[in-house]
Amino acid sequence: MSVALVTGAGGEIGRAIALRLAAAHDVAVVDIDERLGTETAEMIEGLGRRGLFIRADVSVSEDVARSVEAAETRLGPITAFANNAGIEGVIAPIHLYPDEVFDRLQAVNVRGVFLGLKHVLARMIPRRHGAIVNTASTSAIRGRAGLSGYVASKHAVLGLTRSAALDAAGTRVRVNAVLPGPIETRMIRSLDAQVQASGEEGLRRAGAAPYGRPEDVAGVVAFLLSGDAAHVNGAAWTVDAAATVA
Numbered sequence: 001m002s003v004a005l006v007t008g009a010g011g012e013i014g015r016a017i018a019l020r021l022a023a024a025h026d027v028a029v030v031d032i033d034e035r036l037g038t039e040t041a042e043m044i045e046g047l048g049r050r051g052l053f054i055r056a057d058v059s060v061s062e063d064v065a066r067s068v069e070a071a072e073t074r075l076g077p078i079t080a081f082a083n084n085a086g087i088e089g090v091i092a093p094i095h096l097y098p099d100e101v102f103d104r105l106q107a108v109n110v111r112g113v114f115l116g117l118k119h120v121l122a123r124m125i126p127r128r129h130g131a132i133v134n135t136a137s138t139s140a141i142r143g144r145a146g147l148s149g150y151v152a153s154k155h156a157v158l159g160l161t162r163s164a165a166l167d168a169a170g171t172r173v174r175v176n177a178v179l180p181g182p183i184e185t186r187m188i189r190s191l192d193a194q195v196q197a198s199g200e201e202g203l204r205r206a207g208a209a210p211y212g213r214p215e216d217v218a219g220v221v222a223f224l225l226s227g228d229a230a231h232v233n234g235a236a237w238t239v240d241a242a243a244t245v246a
Contacts (some may be wrong), residue, residue: 060115
């Protein structure tokens with residue numbers, strides 16, 4: 001039986017990924033929010049798969065190591081890993097950006113992705129089997145005013161993806177990244193509210209494509225974690241209705 005591990009699986013995108021992967025995997029659900037994470041695990045059980053909730057802070061190495069160990073002990077070897085947990089921070093120009101918010105963004109969005117890669121690859125590479133998708137953002141390939149902390153963290157996620165793909169090259173383990181544009185989630189609603197409170201427009205601009213759905217991201221992640229993407233490694237897949245090519 002294939003086993004998937006999904007971090008940030010209490011959030012909308014993470015939950016959509018976990019439920020999509022449950023079509024072919026038992027799923028270990030990792031989140032810092034016990035209520036939301038437990039709900040996702042119960043939804044997976046409702047689909048006839050084994051679901052396991054593990055509470056963890058992805059920025060803490062011991063938590064990540066424990067979650068990987070628990071997933072493999074309870075469900076079996078991890079074959080698919082959606083390294084998805086992340087936070088948005090605040091909107092502020094860089095000269096006013098709070099130090100503590102910047103640091104927390106790097107802890108969760110960068111260190112968290114690094115630790116997930118470290119502890120999962122340590123198991124996948126010796127087995128020469130598995131696939132990983134890191135959730136970055138279109139902010140990994142463009143700048144955004146007022147979002148220096150978030151943009152810096154997502155650029156780092158893309159760099160980690162490329163380095164990890166090369167570290168795993170030749171082992172049949174693949175590491176790719178998905179780069180969502182604005183998706184209808186709590187995170188985008190939070191950012192929109194901050195922009196609107198400042199008297200500016202929301203993140204959706206006139207003439208722009210509508211926000212995507214969490215399921216739009218989940219479908220791409222499921223593909224990248226599947227055997228259909230066996231020759232895809234070190235890639236960055238945008239999910240943004242062409243916003244970054246306009």
